[in-house]
Amino acid sequence: MSLALTAALALFTSAATTPPASETVVRPGESLAQLAARTLGSEGAGPELLAFNHLDGAPKAGTRVQVPGPERARAVAAIGSARSAIGQAPAGSARTEAEARLTEAESLLARARYAEAAAQADGAWKLLADAREERSHFAVAVEPDGRTRVAVREGVPVRVEAQGRTRAVRAGETLTVIRGETPGTPQLETPTGAPAEPPILISPEPGLKLALEPAPGGLGPVRFAWKPVQDATGYVLDLAGPRTQSIRTTQPLVTVPGLPAGRYRWTVRAMQGDGSLGPPATRAVQLVPGRIKLEVKETPWQ
């Protein structure tokens, strides 16, 4: 009975820890490298695929092979992080030891020992992070159009991922990501040219109810104006309301021919040479039809 209990527990343990693996069939004429590229995304991962399936040689066409699941993805991610950390670490004993652990992690990955590979890679990463012993401090700002600006003030680099691509941003660097695009190249922050103050808005006046004539697109024209900001290379005006719109301009003035009636929040930011934006200034305005229809009824008054 104790044997049965052991077997049952082993079965439970295996079911609980083994990641779900998918299956594929080797295509006619498909080489091991091609199979590895199709299933694991790398031609060089053939030996790993063989190890995962306990095969000695390349499988023939029609053979069903197991493809590793999330456990492999975790190991690959951990190795990627460790590699990135080593690439940014200064030379020293911590880096040397981390490199050795990374080599071991890659070797374990090639033998399809994913949990051990992840642990080794994580250990390499932690070794470097512990060696630094400095805090991490960064800022994230999201514009109304979703554009994201990441600025790392101090500490270890942060990772910015968009559209499947990851960039490391180091202390003193900034990175702007436009929605739907991959991250660009981090830029060194240039505090000297950075507009520290938000633009001073001029018109429309705060909370103004603006009566306007009908115009193409709604009511208009609507004129937005603000005082120039020193060292600014341009401005971004963001409108939020019945119509949401982002307008770039080089002048401290924008005239919109027509906007649907309603309440709007308008925000202006000054742009720096590297494309990053300064602090915002925001106001509200309400647009109402200005043409009042007069109906004069007959009265007994003469």
Next chain:
Amino acid sequence: MALCLSLFVCAPACRRDAKAPPAPAPKQSVRATLAEVKGSVSVKRSTGDEWLAAVNGTALYDDDKLRTERGGSAELRFPSGTVVVVSEDTLLGIAETRAAPGRPQADVTVLRGAVDATLDRPANQSITVGTPAATVRAGREIVFQ
């Protein structure tokens, strides 16, 4: 022997006649606590539709939303020690994640505005800030899902 083993394995699942007690309501763990609340700051629970005024000590759970108006700000303090300062005119959500056991993870989604995050011990902390354009990660990387 095989029969014995299969009976053993199936026993819990095959006991259909026994009525299981009703499952207790899932108890959510606190993801973050608010501090340094200034100006107009409000919270919307994942289970509600109302924006409620936030005060120092307000606990935030998975999928709760936090909003600061102009002139408002607050600090999100996570159990890991990570601190996120929320600037004015910001809208963010507390993201639902499962971190490694014993290693709490701080996750937020910023839809509008700005946040400032500080990790005092990045070797043992991690944070993910999601935005409409990107995902920003700092600190320890591995997240077990």
